[in-house]
Amino acid sequence: MKTCTSLLLFEVMSPHRTRRRIPDATVSRLPIYLQILTAQFEAGVSSMSSEDLAGLAGVNAAKVRKDLSYLGSYGTRGVGYEVQYLVYQIRHELGLEHDWHVVIVGAGNLGQALAGYGGFADRGYPVAGIVDVSPDKVDTVVGGVRVRPLEDLHQIVSAKNVSIGVIATPSSAAQEAADLLVRAGVTSILNFASVVLSVPLGVTVRKVDLAVELQILSYHEQRRAAAASSLRAVSGEAGRSASA
């Protein structure tokens, strides 16, 4: 048994189904396909072609086919994909067959909004707890969940087997929050603070940053403005107002 080659070891390590490695770019699109497919299924659509799906997802049909091919050959040539089955397969691949409890750190403006917003529980991410440093916040109730002191973090994570933490603290406290989450055993973090977190290898962090998004948009706006004013210069209308 110990003499097996690494190839054989891989086989042994994945006995149930051959676990393909799915490219990051594909993983980030699967939730979008899933959302569309679910909506179509609810609207009574039972089968879709890659072209149909691509149209609704705003991407190229070849990309859809390649993305779906990483899951396996679940389409039917000449026909398309069975919506219900594809929904099942994507949910399986994304690990959506059971709920994932999340814990929110920070009960300020954002933390309250996130907890109050039904979006978490509805989508299979029930809020196992909210914690905050401030004694003023502790024991207030937001979104039906009582805010608890930071010290309870470890206990919440253990009790509900939480693996996803959400950082909704001010940026200055975000790294500390991340450290606490990691120490409590959380291995995935959704970070709403405007800082780059440093976490140990094996912990996944995703950042959602309003400022970054807005700045990317202003970059494009500014390019458009520059292009427009250059065009005006060329056609000799340099005096015209930009707001016209």
Added chain:
Amino acid sequence: MKTCTSLLLFEVMSPHRTRRRIPDATVSRLPIYLQILTAQFEAGVSSMSSEDLAGLAGVNAAKVRKDLSYLGSYGTRGVGYEVQYLVYQIRHELGLEHDWHVVIVGAGNLGQALAGYGGFADRGYPVAGIVDVSPDKVDTVVGGVRVRPLEDLHQIVSAKNVSIGVIATPSSAAQEAADLLVRAGVTSILNFASVVLSVPLGVTVRKVDLAVELQILSYHEQRRAAAASSLRAVSGEAGRSASA
């Protein structure tokens, strides 16, 4: 004048500074560098090497140098980059030399949180207005701004020269909101709804989707869980609980 070659035309079109095309991947990192550089500057740091910046941004130093090289040659060999000057250059490139007014569509949970959250105005994106369909919401005040009826959108956009719209409606209303924004003259949209928007060419959309982020995290969690259980199987501890 009309006989110039396309190369000459390009020169004419960009008379002030040669406008390089900056890769998307770089544009999405510039805001992060900017945030770090600004913080360092405020902490009294006046010069940084690509390695310093890379460390804080969690990326490779070569990537930092290549990214910054798209702005121009603003470093000093053997020394590094002058923080203040780099801040200026990045702000210039991102179009952050003036404020960009934004208009928020949807005064529900999220819209209120966004308006109430100081993050917009503080970072150079003052809220020019919030609109909502519901008469219940109209005339309430959130974040110091009075909610106005949908019909006022056009007027708000024109009055404050708004080019960025934020969609904070339920998903079912998001496409309609986008259409209204585009018709009102907005050319950049930040979409918080879980739907893919269809907009005319020339309009930039960025999507922030909590569900997508969480599903990407659960994908990774699920992989980790699968890997761990395979390892246990190999080492003959299949009966062990996953929460250990």
Added chain:
DNA sequence: CGATGTGAAGACTTTCACAGCA
């Protein structure tokens, strides 16, 4: 016939490695 699944080409991004300059 018509749509999938996929090699191969092309585009974009990251990383390496080192020439070049302060």
Added chain:
DNA sequence: TGCTGTGAAAGTCTTCACATCG
């Protein structure tokens, strides 16, 4: 000497184009 700026190599992602199969 030390760090930038950048060609070139490597890696990743997208798109094409068509063999394949229901």
